[in-house]
Amino acid sequence: MKKTINLIKDQLSRSIHLKETPKRIISLVPSQTELLCDLGLENALVGVTKFCIHPQHIRTDVAVVGGTKQIHLDKIKALQPDIILCNKEENTKDIVEACETICNVHISDIFIIDDSLELIHQYGVIFNKSSEAFAIINTIQGEIKDFKTFIKNKPILKAVYFIWKNPWMVAANNTFINYALKLNKFENIFEKENRYPEIELSESIINKDVDTVLLSSEPYPFKEKHKRDIQKFYPNAEVILADGEMFSWYGSRLIKAFKYFKNLRLSLENNQS
Template structure:
Protein backbone atom coordinates (compact mmCIF):
# COMPACT_ATOMS: atom_id res chain seq x y z
CA UNK A 1 0.00 0.00 0.00
CA UNK A 2 1.36 3.45 -0.87
CA UNK A 3 0.64 6.75 0.81
CA UNK A 4 2.11 10.20 0.31
CA UNK A 5 4.14 12.10 2.91
CA UNK A 6 5.13 15.54 1.57
CA UNK A 7 7.17 14.89 -1.56
CA UNK A 8 7.74 11.23 -0.69
CA UNK A 9 5.83 8.06 -1.34
CA UNK A 10 5.76 5.75 1.65
CA UNK A 11 5.28 2.06 1.02
CA UNK A 12 4.40 -0.02 4.05
CA UNK A 13 6.47 -3.19 4.22
CA UNK A 14 6.25 -6.21 6.47
CA UNK A 15 9.31 -5.98 8.72
CA UNK A 16 9.91 -9.72 8.35
CA UNK A 17 10.27 -9.38 4.59
CA UNK A 18 13.66 -10.24 3.10
CA UNK A 19 14.75 -7.10 1.29
CA UNK A 20 16.27 -7.14 -2.19
CA UNK A 21 17.00 -3.52 -2.97
CA UNK A 22 18.09 -1.91 -6.23
CA UNK A 23 19.40 1.63 -5.87
CA UNK A 24 19.48 3.82 -8.96
CA UNK A 25 20.97 6.79 -7.09
CA UNK A 26 24.65 6.85 -6.01
CA UNK A 27 24.15 8.98 -2.90
CA UNK A 28 21.26 6.78 -1.79
CA UNK A 29 23.37 3.67 -2.30
CA UNK A 30 25.96 5.09 0.09
CA UNK A 31 23.21 5.95 2.57
CA UNK A 32 21.85 2.39 2.50
CA UNK A 33 25.30 1.00 3.28
CA UNK A 34 25.76 3.43 6.17
CA UNK A 35 22.40 2.30 7.55
CA UNK A 36 23.70 -1.27 7.62
CA UNK A 37 21.85 -2.45 4.51
CA UNK A 38 24.73 -3.43 2.23
CA UNK A 39 23.73 -7.11 2.27
CA UNK A 40 20.20 -6.18 1.17
CA UNK A 41 21.42 -4.36 -1.94
CA UNK A 42 21.34 -6.50 -5.09
CA UNK A 43 21.69 -3.87 -7.83
CA UNK A 44 23.38 -0.48 -8.31
CA UNK A 45 24.35 1.94 -11.08
CA UNK A 46 27.76 2.34 -12.69
CA UNK A 47 28.02 5.67 -10.86
CA UNK A 48 27.64 4.14 -7.40
CA UNK A 49 31.25 4.61 -6.32
CA UNK A 50 30.84 4.71 -2.52
CA UNK A 51 31.77 2.49 -0.87
CA UNK A 52 34.61 1.81 -3.29
CA UNK A 53 33.95 -1.90 -3.91
CA UNK A 54 30.15 -1.80 -4.10
CA UNK A 55 30.07 -2.40 -7.88
CA UNK A 56 32.21 -5.51 -7.54
CA UNK A 57 29.78 -7.24 -5.21
CA UNK A 58 26.49 -6.04 -6.75
CA UNK A 59 24.92 -6.25 -10.20
CA UNK A 60 25.38 -3.04 -12.20
CA UNK A 61 22.02 -2.40 -13.87
CA UNK A 62 22.94 0.68 -15.91
CA UNK A 63 23.39 4.35 -15.17
CA UNK A 64 21.03 6.91 -13.69
CA UNK A 65 19.49 7.93 -17.02
CA UNK A 66 19.62 4.56 -18.80
CA UNK A 67 18.90 1.18 -17.21
CA UNK A 68 18.74 -2.46 -18.28
CA UNK A 69 15.25 -3.58 -17.38
CA UNK A 70 16.08 -7.21 -18.09
CA UNK A 71 18.85 -7.15 -15.47
CA UNK A 72 16.57 -5.44 -12.96
CA UNK A 73 13.79 -7.98 -13.46
CA UNK A 74 16.24 -10.88 -13.21
CA UNK A 75 17.34 -9.67 -9.76
CA UNK A 76 13.76 -10.08 -8.51
CA UNK A 77 13.92 -6.92 -6.37
CA UNK A 78 11.48 -6.21 -3.59
CA UNK A 79 12.24 -2.49 -3.73
CA UNK A 80 13.74 0.00 -6.19
CA UNK A 81 14.99 3.40 -5.02
CA UNK A 82 14.95 6.35 -7.42
CA UNK A 83 15.29 10.13 -7.33
CA UNK A 84 13.21 12.67 -9.25
CA UNK A 85 16.25 14.62 -10.43
CA UNK A 86 18.67 11.80 -11.15
CA UNK A 87 16.29 9.37 -12.84
CA UNK A 88 13.92 10.06 -15.69
CA UNK A 89 10.15 9.83 -15.40
CA UNK A 90 10.24 6.92 -17.84
CA UNK A 91 12.69 5.00 -15.62
CA UNK A 92 10.56 5.54 -12.53
CA UNK A 93 7.41 4.41 -14.33
CA UNK A 94 9.16 1.31 -15.68
CA UNK A 95 10.40 0.43 -12.19
CA UNK A 96 6.94 0.88 -10.69
CA UNK A 97 5.71 -1.85 -13.03
CA UNK A 98 8.32 -4.25 -11.66
CA UNK A 99 8.07 -3.78 -7.89
CA UNK A 100 7.55 -1.31 -5.06
CA UNK A 101 9.40 1.89 -5.99
CA UNK A 102 10.27 4.96 -3.93
CA UNK A 103 11.24 8.24 -5.60
CA UNK A 104 12.94 10.83 -3.43
CA UNK A 105 12.90 14.58 -4.10
CA UNK A 106 15.68 16.43 -2.29
CA UNK A 107 16.16 20.20 -2.15
CA UNK A 108 17.12 20.91 1.47
CA UNK A 109 18.78 19.41 4.55
CA UNK A 110 15.33 18.75 6.02
CA UNK A 111 14.44 16.73 2.93
CA UNK A 112 17.58 14.67 3.50
CA UNK A 113 16.82 14.07 7.17
CA UNK A 114 13.29 13.04 6.24
CA UNK A 115 14.63 10.58 3.66
CA UNK A 116 16.95 8.99 6.23
CA UNK A 117 14.00 8.62 8.61
CA UNK A 118 11.87 7.09 5.87
CA UNK A 119 14.54 4.55 4.90
CA UNK A 120 14.93 3.66 8.55
CA UNK A 121 11.22 2.89 8.69
CA UNK A 122 11.13 1.08 5.36
CA UNK A 123 13.95 -1.29 6.12
CA UNK A 124 13.70 -1.79 9.90
CA UNK A 125 16.73 0.41 10.61
CA UNK A 126 15.03 3.00 12.82
CA UNK A 127 17.82 3.09 15.41
CA UNK A 128 20.56 3.43 12.80
CA UNK A 129 18.61 6.19 11.03
CA UNK A 130 18.07 8.10 14.26
CA UNK A 131 21.77 7.88 15.15
CA UNK A 132 22.71 9.19 11.70
CA UNK A 133 20.23 12.07 12.01
CA UNK A 134 21.66 13.02 15.41
CA UNK A 135 25.21 13.03 14.01
CA UNK A 136 24.18 15.17 11.06
CA UNK A 137 22.33 17.66 13.23
CA UNK A 138 25.40 18.06 15.46
CA UNK A 139 27.70 18.59 12.47
CA UNK A 140 25.30 21.06 10.83
CA UNK A 141 24.88 23.09 14.03
CA UNK A 142 28.66 23.29 14.36
CA UNK A 143 28.89 24.52 10.77
CA UNK A 144 26.25 27.19 11.41
CA UNK A 145 28.43 28.55 14.20
CA UNK A 146 31.49 28.45 11.95
CA UNK A 147 29.89 30.21 8.99
CA UNK A 148 27.69 32.82 10.69
CA UNK A 149 30.32 35.60 10.76
CA UNK A 150 31.90 34.80 7.40
CA UNK A 151 31.35 37.28 4.54
CA UNK A 152 28.97 36.40 1.73
CA UNK A 153 30.83 35.73 -1.53
CA UNK A 154 29.34 35.83 -5.03
CA UNK A 155 29.85 32.63 -7.02
CA UNK A 156 29.10 30.79 -10.24
CA UNK A 157 28.93 26.99 -9.99
CA UNK A 158 29.63 25.16 -13.28
CA UNK A 159 28.45 21.56 -13.76
CA UNK A 160 28.99 21.08 -17.54
CA UNK A 161 30.63 22.39 -20.69
CA UNK A 162 29.64 22.09 -24.37
CA UNK A 163 27.14 23.49 -23.60
CA UNK A 164 28.17 25.50 -20.56
CA UNK A 165 25.72 24.77 -17.74
CA UNK A 166 25.52 26.03 -14.18
CA UNK A 167 23.61 25.17 -11.02
CA UNK A 168 20.96 27.81 -10.39
CA UNK A 169 18.00 28.08 -8.00
CA UNK A 170 15.74 25.19 -6.93
CA UNK A 171 18.66 22.74 -6.62
CA UNK A 172 20.33 21.02 -3.69
CA UNK A 173 23.63 22.51 -4.89
CA UNK A 174 22.27 26.04 -4.61
CA UNK A 175 20.90 25.25 -1.15
CA UNK A 176 24.34 24.15 0.07
CA UNK A 177 25.99 27.15 -1.59
CA UNK A 178 23.63 29.46 0.27
CA UNK A 179 24.23 27.59 3.52
CA UNK A 180 27.95 28.18 3.02
CA UNK A 181 27.31 31.90 2.40
CA UNK A 182 28.04 31.71 -1.31
CA UNK A 183 25.59 33.92 -3.19
CA UNK A 184 24.74 32.35 -6.53
CA UNK A 185 24.79 35.16 -9.12
CA UNK A 186 22.43 33.05 -11.25
CA UNK A 187 19.87 32.53 -8.49
CA UNK A 188 17.30 34.30 -10.68
CA UNK A 189 17.38 31.26 -12.97
CA UNK A 190 16.04 27.80 -12.21
CA UNK A 191 17.61 24.34 -12.10
CA UNK A 192 20.55 23.80 -14.51
CA UNK A 193 20.37 26.35 -17.31
CA UNK A 194 22.76 26.77 -20.21
CA UNK A 195 24.59 30.08 -20.22
CA UNK A 196 26.73 31.99 -22.71
CA UNK A 197 30.28 31.95 -21.43
CA UNK A 198 31.09 35.17 -23.30
CA UNK A 199 28.48 36.98 -21.18
CA UNK A 200 29.42 35.41 -17.86
CA UNK A 201 28.10 37.37 -14.89
CA UNK A 202 30.65 38.92 -12.56
CA UNK A 203 31.41 37.02 -9.36
CA UNK A 204 34.05 36.71 -6.65
CA UNK A 205 34.61 33.01 -7.32
CA UNK A 206 33.90 30.47 -10.02
CA UNK A 207 33.53 26.90 -8.78
CA UNK A 208 34.19 24.11 -11.30
CA UNK A 209 32.62 20.87 -10.14
CA UNK A 210 34.26 17.45 -10.44
CA UNK A 211 30.91 16.00 -11.52
CA UNK A 212 28.89 15.38 -13.56
CA UNK A 213 31.45 17.00 -15.89
CA UNK A 214 35.03 16.32 -14.69
CA UNK A 215 36.49 19.81 -14.78
CA UNK A 216 40.31 19.94 -14.65
CA UNK A 217 43.09 22.53 -14.40
CA UNK A 218 43.02 23.23 -18.15
CA UNK A 219 39.44 24.45 -17.87
CA UNK A 220 40.52 27.15 -15.45
CA UNK A 221 42.66 28.62 -18.23
CA UNK A 222 39.80 28.29 -20.69
CA UNK A 223 37.38 30.22 -18.48
CA UNK A 224 39.93 32.79 -17.32
CA UNK A 225 39.53 34.96 -20.42
CA UNK A 226 35.85 35.48 -19.59
CA UNK A 227 36.31 35.99 -15.84
CA UNK A 228 39.45 38.04 -15.32
CA UNK A 229 38.46 39.29 -11.85
CA UNK A 230 37.13 36.05 -10.36
CA UNK A 231 39.15 33.37 -8.60
CA UNK A 232 38.50 30.00 -10.26
CA UNK A 233 38.57 26.88 -8.08
CA UNK A 234 38.10 23.16 -8.72
CA UNK A 235 35.69 21.69 -6.15
CA UNK A 236 34.53 18.21 -5.21
CA UNK A 237 31.05 17.94 -6.70
CA UNK A 238 30.08 15.03 -4.46
CA UNK A 239 30.06 17.30 -1.43
CA UNK A 240 27.82 19.84 -3.15
CA UNK A 241 25.34 17.46 -4.77
CA UNK A 242 25.27 14.20 -2.79
CA UNK A 243 22.85 14.07 0.10
CA UNK A 244 22.37 11.36 2.70
CA UNK A 245 25.38 10.19 4.70
CA UNK A 246 27.84 11.99 2.40
CA UNK A 247 26.88 15.11 4.34
CA UNK A 248 28.77 13.72 7.35
CA UNK A 249 31.95 14.68 5.49
CA UNK A 250 30.63 17.57 3.40
CA UNK A 251 30.59 20.25 6.06
CA UNK A 252 34.19 19.60 7.01
CA UNK A 253 35.01 20.09 3.34
CA UNK A 254 33.03 23.34 3.22
CA UNK A 255 34.94 24.58 6.26
CA UNK A 256 38.29 23.93 4.59
CA UNK A 257 37.08 25.52 1.37
CA UNK A 258 35.99 28.70 3.12
CA UNK A 259 39.20 28.86 5.12
CA UNK A 260 41.30 28.44 1.98
CA UNK A 261 39.74 31.44 0.27
Protein backbone atom coordinates in the same frame (compact mmCIF):
# COMPACT_ATOMS: atom_id res chain seq x y z
CA MET B 1 10.33 -12.68 12.72
CA LYS B 2 9.84 -10.24 9.87
CA LYS B 3 8.58 -6.76 10.65
CA THR B 4 5.21 -5.85 9.14
CA ILE B 5 4.86 -2.39 7.61
CA ASN B 6 1.38 -1.33 6.60
CA LEU B 7 1.83 1.92 4.71
CA ILE B 8 4.77 4.17 3.84
CA LYS B 9 4.74 7.43 1.90
CA ASP B 10 7.74 8.52 -0.14
CA GLN B 11 8.85 12.12 -0.65
CA LEU B 12 6.29 12.68 -3.40
CA SER B 13 3.59 11.53 -0.95
CA ARG B 14 3.08 8.36 -2.99
CA SER B 15 1.78 5.45 -0.94
CA ILE B 16 3.93 2.34 -0.74
CA HIS B 17 2.39 -0.83 0.68
CA LEU B 18 4.90 -3.22 2.20
CA LYS B 19 3.92 -6.54 3.72
CA GLU B 20 7.35 -6.96 5.27
CA THR B 21 10.75 -5.31 5.51
CA PRO B 22 12.32 -5.33 2.01
CA LYS B 23 15.24 -7.73 1.79
CA ARG B 24 16.32 -7.22 -1.82
CA ILE B 25 17.04 -3.58 -2.70
CA ILE B 26 17.97 -1.90 -5.98
CA SER B 27 19.29 1.66 -5.76
CA LEU B 28 19.31 3.85 -8.86
CA VAL B 29 20.87 6.84 -7.06
CA PRO B 30 24.59 6.94 -6.10
CA SER B 31 24.21 9.07 -2.96
CA GLN B 32 21.40 6.84 -1.75
CA THR B 33 23.50 3.74 -2.36
CA GLU B 34 26.16 5.16 -0.05
CA LEU B 35 23.48 5.95 2.55
CA LEU B 36 22.11 2.41 2.43
CA CYS B 37 25.58 1.00 3.06
CA ASP B 38 26.12 3.37 5.97
CA LEU B 39 22.78 2.20 7.40
CA GLY B 40 24.17 -1.36 7.38
CA LEU B 41 22.18 -2.51 4.34
CA GLU B 42 25.01 -3.38 1.96
CA ASN B 43 24.18 -7.09 2.07
CA ALA B 44 20.59 -6.31 1.05
CA LEU B 45 21.66 -4.46 -2.11
CA VAL B 46 21.19 -6.59 -5.23
CA GLY B 47 21.50 -3.85 -7.86
CA VAL B 48 23.18 -0.44 -8.26
CA THR B 49 24.12 1.97 -11.07
CA LYS B 50 27.46 2.34 -12.78
CA PHE B 51 27.78 5.71 -11.02
CA CYS B 52 27.51 4.20 -7.53
CA ILE B 53 31.15 4.65 -6.52
CA HIS B 54 30.85 4.70 -2.73
CA PRO B 55 31.77 2.39 -1.18
CA GLN B 56 34.43 1.77 -3.80
CA HIS B 57 33.87 -1.99 -4.05
CA ILE B 58 30.09 -1.87 -4.44
CA ARG B 59 30.03 -2.23 -8.25
CA THR B 60 32.21 -5.33 -7.97
CA ASP B 61 30.11 -7.01 -5.30
CA VAL B 62 26.64 -5.99 -6.56
CA ALA B 63 25.06 -6.25 -10.02
CA VAL B 64 25.21 -3.07 -12.12
CA VAL B 65 21.82 -2.44 -13.73
CA GLY B 66 22.64 0.62 -15.86
CA GLY B 67 22.93 4.31 -15.11
CA THR B 68 20.62 6.89 -13.59
CA LYS B 69 18.99 7.78 -16.93
CA GLN B 70 19.16 4.42 -18.71
CA ILE B 71 18.53 1.05 -17.08
CA HIS B 72 18.51 -2.61 -18.08
CA LEU B 73 14.95 -3.50 -17.14
CA ASP B 74 15.33 -7.23 -17.83
CA LYS B 75 18.36 -7.35 -15.54
CA ILE B 76 16.43 -5.55 -12.80
CA LYS B 77 13.50 -7.92 -13.19
CA ALA B 78 15.78 -10.97 -12.98
CA LEU B 79 17.20 -9.73 -9.67
CA GLN B 80 13.71 -9.98 -8.12
CA PRO B 81 13.92 -6.84 -5.98
CA ASP B 82 11.46 -6.11 -3.18
CA ILE B 83 11.91 -2.35 -3.63
CA ILE B 84 13.64 0.03 -6.05
CA LEU B 85 14.90 3.39 -4.80
CA CYS B 86 14.78 6.36 -7.16
CA ASN B 87 15.07 10.15 -7.10
CA LYS B 88 12.83 12.63 -8.92
CA GLU B 89 15.75 14.60 -10.38
CA GLU B 90 18.17 11.81 -11.18
CA ASN B 91 15.77 9.24 -12.64
CA THR B 92 13.27 9.83 -15.41
CA LYS B 93 9.53 9.36 -15.17
CA ASP B 94 9.80 6.53 -17.73
CA ILE B 95 12.31 4.73 -15.52
CA VAL B 96 10.06 5.04 -12.47
CA GLU B 97 7.01 3.78 -14.38
CA ALA B 98 8.97 0.83 -15.80
CA CYS B 99 10.27 -0.09 -12.35
CA GLU B 100 6.76 0.06 -10.91
CA THR B 101 5.81 -2.87 -13.13
CA ILE B 102 8.32 -4.95 -11.14
CA CYS B 103 7.90 -3.97 -7.50
CA ASN B 104 7.42 -1.08 -5.09
CA VAL B 105 9.33 2.12 -5.95
CA HIS B 106 10.33 4.80 -3.44
CA ILE B 107 11.09 8.26 -4.86
CA SER B 108 13.12 10.86 -3.01
CA ASP B 109 12.83 14.59 -3.70
CA ILE B 110 15.57 16.70 -2.16
CA PHE B 111 15.95 20.47 -2.09
CA ILE B 112 17.11 21.30 1.45
CA ILE B 113 18.80 19.59 4.38
CA ASP B 114 15.47 18.85 6.07
CA ASP B 115 14.50 16.81 2.99
CA SER B 116 17.72 14.83 3.35
CA LEU B 117 17.07 14.12 7.01
CA GLU B 118 13.50 13.09 6.20
CA LEU B 119 14.80 10.63 3.59
CA ILE B 120 17.23 9.10 6.07
CA HIS B 121 14.38 8.74 8.57
CA GLN B 122 12.14 7.12 5.94
CA TYR B 123 14.83 4.58 5.07
CA GLY B 124 15.24 3.84 8.76
CA VAL B 125 11.54 3.01 9.00
CA ILE B 126 11.30 1.09 5.71
CA PHE B 127 14.35 -1.08 6.31
CA ASN B 128 14.03 -1.47 10.09
CA LYS B 129 17.18 0.60 10.69
CA SER B 130 15.72 3.40 12.78
CA SER B 131 18.51 3.49 15.36
CA GLU B 132 21.17 3.63 12.63
CA ALA B 133 19.21 6.37 10.84
CA PHE B 134 18.89 8.37 14.05
CA ALA B 135 22.66 8.18 14.60
CA ILE B 136 23.37 9.51 11.10
CA ILE B 137 20.76 12.27 11.45
CA ASN B 138 22.15 13.29 14.83
CA THR B 139 25.70 13.46 13.46
CA ILE B 140 24.64 15.58 10.46
CA GLN B 141 22.71 17.98 12.70
CA GLY B 142 25.79 18.40 14.87
CA GLU B 143 27.94 19.15 11.83
CA ILE B 144 25.40 21.70 10.56
CA LYS B 145 25.28 23.47 13.91
CA ASP B 146 29.06 23.73 14.08
CA PHE B 147 29.31 24.98 10.50
CA LYS B 148 26.62 27.64 10.95
CA THR B 149 28.61 29.04 13.87
CA PHE B 150 31.76 29.06 11.73
CA ILE B 151 30.18 30.71 8.68
CA LYS B 152 27.98 33.20 10.54
CA ASN B 153 30.25 36.24 10.28
CA LYS B 154 31.91 35.37 6.98
CA PRO B 155 31.37 37.75 4.05
CA ILE B 156 28.99 36.86 1.23
CA LEU B 157 30.85 35.94 -1.96
CA LYS B 158 29.32 36.20 -5.43
CA ALA B 159 29.69 32.83 -7.10
CA VAL B 160 29.08 30.66 -10.15
CA TYR B 161 28.85 26.87 -9.95
CA PHE B 162 29.58 25.08 -13.24
CA ILE B 163 28.36 21.51 -13.77
CA TRP B 164 29.00 21.02 -17.50
CA LYS B 165 31.09 22.07 -20.49
CA ASN B 166 29.98 22.12 -24.16
CA PRO B 167 27.46 23.52 -23.55
CA TRP B 168 28.39 25.46 -20.45
CA MET B 169 25.82 24.74 -17.74
CA VAL B 170 25.49 26.05 -14.20
CA ALA B 171 23.49 25.22 -11.09
CA ALA B 172 20.68 27.70 -10.50
CA ASN B 173 17.53 27.94 -8.39
CA ASN B 174 15.44 24.94 -7.25
CA THR B 175 18.46 22.68 -6.81
CA PHE B 176 20.14 21.19 -3.78
CA ILE B 177 23.41 22.66 -5.04
CA ASN B 178 21.97 26.19 -4.86
CA TYR B 179 20.84 25.47 -1.31
CA ALA B 180 24.35 24.29 -0.41
CA LEU B 181 25.81 27.45 -1.93
CA LYS B 182 23.55 29.57 0.29
CA LEU B 183 24.67 27.64 3.37
CA ASN B 184 28.23 28.55 2.40
CA LYS B 185 27.28 32.23 2.01
CA PHE B 186 27.85 32.11 -1.73
CA GLU B 187 25.48 34.40 -3.64
CA ASN B 188 24.68 32.47 -6.81
CA ILE B 189 24.59 35.02 -9.64
CA PHE B 190 22.33 32.65 -11.60
CA GLU B 191 19.84 32.15 -8.78
CA LYS B 192 17.08 33.82 -10.81
CA GLU B 193 17.44 31.10 -13.45
CA ASN B 194 15.82 27.70 -13.00
CA ARG B 195 17.54 24.39 -12.37
CA TYR B 196 20.53 23.88 -14.69
CA PRO B 197 20.52 26.49 -17.45
CA GLU B 198 22.91 26.69 -20.36
CA ILE B 199 24.86 29.95 -20.39
CA GLU B 200 26.94 31.75 -22.98
CA LEU B 201 30.58 32.51 -22.34
CA SER B 202 32.02 35.07 -24.72
CA GLU B 203 34.66 37.76 -24.64
CA SER B 204 31.88 40.35 -24.91
CA ILE B 205 30.45 39.14 -21.57
CA ILE B 206 33.07 39.65 -18.89
CA ASN B 207 31.92 39.62 -15.27
CA LYS B 208 34.36 41.35 -12.95
CA ASP B 209 32.01 41.18 -9.94
CA VAL B 210 32.19 37.42 -9.38
CA ASP B 211 34.36 36.47 -6.40
CA THR B 212 34.40 32.68 -6.75
CA VAL B 213 33.90 30.22 -9.60
CA LEU B 214 33.40 26.60 -8.63
CA LEU B 215 34.04 23.92 -11.24
CA SER B 216 32.33 20.75 -10.06
CA SER B 217 33.97 17.33 -10.21
CA GLU B 218 30.64 15.92 -11.42
CA PRO B 219 28.71 15.31 -13.59
CA TYR B 220 31.37 16.86 -15.85
CA PRO B 221 34.85 16.01 -14.57
CA PHE B 222 36.41 19.47 -14.57
CA LYS B 223 40.20 19.46 -14.29
CA GLU B 224 42.95 21.97 -13.64
CA LYS B 225 43.19 22.88 -17.35
CA HIS B 226 39.58 24.09 -17.36
CA LYS B 227 40.37 26.77 -14.79
CA ARG B 228 42.31 28.66 -17.47
CA ASP B 229 39.36 28.41 -19.87
CA ILE B 230 37.06 30.05 -17.32
CA GLN B 231 39.36 32.64 -15.76
CA LYS B 232 39.25 35.09 -18.68
CA PHE B 233 35.48 35.44 -18.32
CA TYR B 234 35.70 36.06 -14.57
CA PRO B 235 39.02 37.91 -14.25
CA ASN B 236 38.66 38.86 -10.59
CA ALA B 237 37.36 35.51 -9.38
CA GLU B 238 39.12 32.72 -7.54
CA VAL B 239 38.51 29.69 -9.80
CA ILE B 240 38.57 26.43 -7.90
CA LEU B 241 37.86 22.77 -8.49
CA ALA B 242 34.98 21.80 -6.19
CA ASP B 243 34.10 18.35 -4.91
CA GLY B 244 30.70 17.86 -6.51
CA GLU B 245 29.77 15.08 -4.10
CA MET B 246 29.95 17.52 -1.20
CA PHE B 247 27.59 19.95 -2.91
CA SER B 248 25.09 17.49 -4.37
CA TRP B 249 25.15 14.15 -2.51
CA TYR B 250 22.44 14.43 0.11
CA GLY B 251 22.71 11.18 2.04
CA SER B 252 25.30 10.22 4.63
CA ARG B 253 27.91 12.12 2.58
CA LEU B 254 26.61 15.16 4.49
CA ILE B 255 28.55 13.88 7.51
CA LYS B 256 31.73 14.85 5.64
CA ALA B 257 30.39 17.82 3.68
CA PHE B 258 30.48 20.50 6.35
CA LYS B 259 34.13 19.91 7.25
CA TYR B 260 34.85 20.20 3.53
CA PHE B 261 32.89 23.47 3.33
CA LYS B 262 34.82 24.87 6.28
CA ASN B 263 38.16 24.01 4.71
CA LEU B 264 36.99 25.44 1.40
CA ARG B 265 36.20 28.82 2.98
CA LEU B 266 39.50 28.85 4.89
CA SER B 267 41.35 28.09 1.66
CA LEU B 268 39.62 30.98 -0.11
CA GLU B 269 40.54 33.31 2.76
CA ASN B 270 44.17 32.21 2.67
CA ASN B 271 44.37 32.79 -1.08
CA GLN B 272 42.95 36.29 -0.70
CA SER B 273 45.32 37.30 2.09
